[in-house]
Structures are given as structure tokens and as C-alpha cells.
Amino acid sequence: MIPIQKDAIQKQLDAFANEPLYIHLELTMGAYAAHFDSSKHPAANFIRNAVIQYSQGSIEGHGPYRVGLKLEHGWVYAEGLTHAVEDEDGRIILAGINSEGKLVVAFQLSKQPF
Amino acid sequence: MSEKILVVFPHPDDEAFGLSGTLAKFVAEGAQVTYACLTLGEMGRALGNPPIANRESLPLIRKEELIASCQAIGIQDLRMLGFMDKTVEFEPKEVVDAAIRSIYEEVKPTLVFTFFPGYSVHPDHDATGASVIRVLQELPAEERPKVLCIGFSHNMVQDNGEPDVSIDITNYLVQKRNAIAAHQSQFQISEMFGNEDIHSEEVKQRFGKEKFWTYSFQ
Numbered sequence: 001m002i003p004i005q006k007d008a009i010q011k012q013l014d015a016f017a018n019e020p021l022y023i024h025l026e027l028t029m030g031a032y033a034a035h036f037d038s039s040k041h042p043a044a045n046f047i048r049n050a051v052i053q054y055s056q057g058s059i060e061g062h063g064p065y066r067v068g069l070k071l072e073h074g075w076v077y078a079e080g081l082t083h084a085v086e087d088e089d090g091r092i093i094l095a096g097i098n099s100e101g102k103l104v105v106a107f108q109l110s111k112q113p114f
Numbered sequence: 115m116s117e118k119i120l121v122v123f124p125h126p127d128d129e130a131f132g133l134s135g136t137l138a139k140f141v142a143e144g145a146q147v148t149y150a151c152l153t154l155g156e157m158g159r160a161l162g163n164p165p166i167a168n169r170e171s172l173p174l175i176r177k178e179e180l181i182a183s184c185q186a187i188g189i190q191d192l193r194m195l196g197f198m199d200k201t202v203e204f205e206p207k208e209v210v211d212a213a214i215r216s217i218y219e220e221v222k223p224t225l226v227f228t229f230f231p232g233y234s235v236h237p238d239h240d241a242t243g244a245s246v247i248r249v250l251q252e253l254p255a256e257e258r259p260k261v262l263c264i265g266f267s268h269n270m271v272q273d274n275g276e277p278d279v280s281i282d283i284t285n286y287l288v289q290k291r292n293a294i295a296a297h298q299s300q301f302q303i304s305e306m307f308g309n310e311d312i313h314s315e316e317v318k319q320r321f322g323k324e325k326f327w328t329y330s331f332q
Contacts, residue, residue, distance in 0.1 A: 001165045024169065030159050031200075031236045035267070046157070046200075085168045093168055101163025114170060 001083035001095060006059055009084060012092050013057035013067070016109055024048045024108040025078060046106075049113045052076065064096055067107055078107040116144035120223035120259075121189075122214060122246045124152040124202055124238035126180035127297040132264040133227055134187050134293035135283025136324045141188035142286070148191040148221045150214065151180060152242055155300075157199040162299040172299065179297045186292035193217060203241035210245045218249055223259050226250065230265030230327055233274065251331060262326035270327075277325035284322040287312050 026046035033042040054069035054076070069076040080096035087093050089110070096105035108114065117140055123129055129137070129149060137147055156173040167175045177194065184192045195213050202210060218226075229243035243263065250258050262279055283290060291312055295303040307317060 001161075001168050026157075026169070028157075028159055031238075035235050083165065083168075085170070091170075093170060095161075095168060097161065097165060101161065101165065102159040103161055103169065104159070106169045108169065 001085050001093075001097075004059075004063065004065055004081060004084045004094065006063075006065065009059045009065075009067075009092065009094065012090075013059060013069075016092065016111075017054055017057055019111070020051050020053050021109045021111060022049045022113050023052050023076065024106060024110075024114050025076065026103075026106040028104060030102065065094075067094065078105055080105045081107060116140075116146070117225045118221060118223045119145050119147045120218065120221050120226045121147065121149040122152075122217075122226065122228045122242060123149075124197070124236075124242045125155040125158075125199065126151060126176045126183070127155065127294075127300050128229075128239070129187065129189075130183050130290070130293040130297055133324050133326075134183070135286040135290040135321075136227075136281045136326075137187050137189060138286040138289035138293075139281065139283055141190075146191070147187075147189045148193065148217065148223070149184060149189050150193045150195055150217050152195045152197040152202055152210075152213075153199040153238065154180070154194065155199050158300065160300045163302065167299050175299050176297075179299060182296035183293040186296055187289055191221075200238060202238040202245075205241075207245065207248070210241070211249050214245050215249045215252075226259050226261045227326070228261065228263060230263035230270065230274070230329070233265035233267045233270045235267050247329065247331075255331065258331065261329040263329050265327060274327055277327050279326040279328060281324045281326070282322060283324055284318050287317060287321060290321065 028044035029042050033040040054071050056070040060066045065081045066079045081094045082097050083095045085093035091110040094107045095103050098104050154173040155176045161167040228246040229239040231240050231244035231247055234240050294301055294306055
């Protein structure tokens with residue numbers, strides 16, 4: 001993965017608007033968060049290959065970045081994104097990677113199921 | 115008679131930490147080892163530092179790492195069962211049990227290694243151990259293989275006592291180190307062993323024994 005280039009991601013988001021897309025959205029502290037530090041409240045979620053469609057999508061901030069997608073009945077939001085994959089299949093694959101090199105957030109869109 | 119060993123864990127790298135030295139020792143003594151690995155650890159957070167993987171490439175990379183780790187240990191028979199990381203506890207129990215039962219019946223092991231259900235921290239670990247115990251519980255007691263468990267929750271010793279089996283692996287630290295090193299997207303090997311000589315007294319003290327709890331069936 002490479003550090004996010006905001007303009008390139010914005011172009012991809014524009015190109016994906018107004019059509020059905022598969023989304024992978026994930027936030028995680030890791031399964032061992034409380035094992036190593038009992039003051040931590042471990043939480044995680046992911047949704048994989050749900051179908052969404054947005055009329056407006058943008059990437060904001062100066063890094064780490066935020067992404068928001070405006071849906072017909074709601075929103076998709078992700079914060080903390082730092083890295084992107086230069087993906088030959090035309091998918092958008094973004095991740096937030098912390099100072100230890102661990103993935104903490106993932107935001108991905110594709111025309112095909114992941 | 116040499117052992118026929120079945121190892122059942124959910125994630126690539128579970129084999130490397132807790133028992134790679136023990137497995138290498140058994141293999142050197144003539145054991146046949148089958149390792150059933152339920153998932154590819156595809157939801158892992160570690161992607162290498164700097165990242166060598168991403169969410170979508172991670173399963174393939176971890177599969178290659180798993181194969182390399184098994185080669186380092188000498189495991190002859192690796193089965194990847196195709197479950198999804200983090201989801202083992204949500205699968206219908208009969209689906210997981212059937213997958214493990216089918217391998218058990220084919221291999222007919224004399225010794226089984228898995229996670230101690232309820233004491234293994236990661237939900238996939240507990241669900242995997244619980245399935246192995248359910249499958250073996252069905253057997254008549256005289257047919258049941260010995261089961262050695264790994265458990266590392268903070269209440270493991272308090273509830274179950276000290277591990278009753280301790281295996282000296284000081285002659286197999288190279289295999290253990292190489293198995294852990296094979297999982298390069300997950301670990302920096304230097305963080306584990308420092309820059310210590312693998313044969314140093316300090317490494318032998320810290321890593322020279324692997325410990326297990328024998329599972330007592332009801």
C-alpha cells in the first residue's frame with residue numbers, strides 16, 4: 001500500500017457514484033486489546049459485500065483522511081484512513097494503519113464482490 | 115510406536131508460537147503430523163511493517179506464510195479448511211464439527227493438540243477448541259486420543275492449575291524461530307528473540323519449554 005493521494009481517490013469516488021457497489025467497511029482494535037490492557041474495551045465491526053449506491057462521495061482532511069458517501073436514505077462514514085492500494089481491478093481499497101503498522105480501519109468499494 | 119498427531123487451530127501462526135518446537139521434536143522422532151487450520155487469518159490487523167499486504171491480499175500472503183511455517187516445522191500434512199477469520203463461533207456447530215470429525219476419522223490420531231475451550235482469549239480459538247472437544251467426546255473413552263491444550267487467558271492457571279505437560283525443546287529452537295519468522299506479515303522476528311543468538315542461555319531459558327494442559331473429558 002502507498003500513502004493516500006487525495007486527488008486520485010476523489011477521482012475514483014466520482015467515477016463510482018450512482019451505481020450499485022459492494023462495500024467492505026471495518027473498524028477494529030484487535031482481538032487481544034483487553035488481554036494486553038484490561039482498561040481497554042475491545043470493539044470491532046465489519047460489514048463485507050453489502051450493496052450500496054451513493055449520489056455523492058468525497059474524501060476530506062489532510063491526512064489521516066475521512067470519507068463520506070451520501071446514500072439515498074443515509075450515509076457511510078470512515079475516519080482515520082492513511083493508505084491506499086493501487087488496484088489494477090479498479091477497486092477502491094483504503095486503510096488506516098496505526099503507528100505500529102496495524103490496520104485499524106478499512107474502507108473498500110468494488111463493482112464485484114470482494 | 116511413533117505418534118500420529120492432529121493439530122487443530124484457527125489461524126496461521128497459532129502453530130508457530132505455542133508448539134512448533136514440540137511438533138518439530140515429535141517429527142524428528144518419527145511422528146506423522148496433520149495440521150487442520152480453520153481460517154487464513156484474513157481479518158488480521160498486522161499487514162507487515164511497512165505494510166506488505168492489504169485487506170484483500172492478506173489471505174494469499176498468510177497462506178504462503180502458513181505453508182512456509184509448516185515446512186520449517188516439518189509438518190507433513192496441512193489442511194486449510196476454508197472458514198473465515200473471526201467467524202468460527204458463528205458457524206453452525208455441526209458444520210465445524212463435521213469438518214473436524216472428517217479429518218479425525220481419516221487420520222485416527224494418537225495425540226491431538228488444540229486450544230483449551232473458554233481459556234484461549236480469541237473467540238476463534240475457543241470455538242475451535244470447543245469443536246474438537248465435542249467431536250472427541252462422542253467417542254468411547256477407550257478410543258479417545260490424548261488431547262493436549264494450550265490456554266493463555268489470565269484465569270487459565272487459577273481455574274485449571276499449572277500445565278501438567280512440559281516439553282523440552284531446546285534442541286528445536288531453530289525450527290521454532292524459523293516457523294515464527296515465516297509469518298513475516300504478522301511478526302518482526304527481532305521483537306520476539308531480540309538479536310540474541312538462538313543458542314544463547316537467555317533464549318533457552320525463555321523459549322526452551324512448551325507447556326500444555328491435558329484435557330480431562332467428563
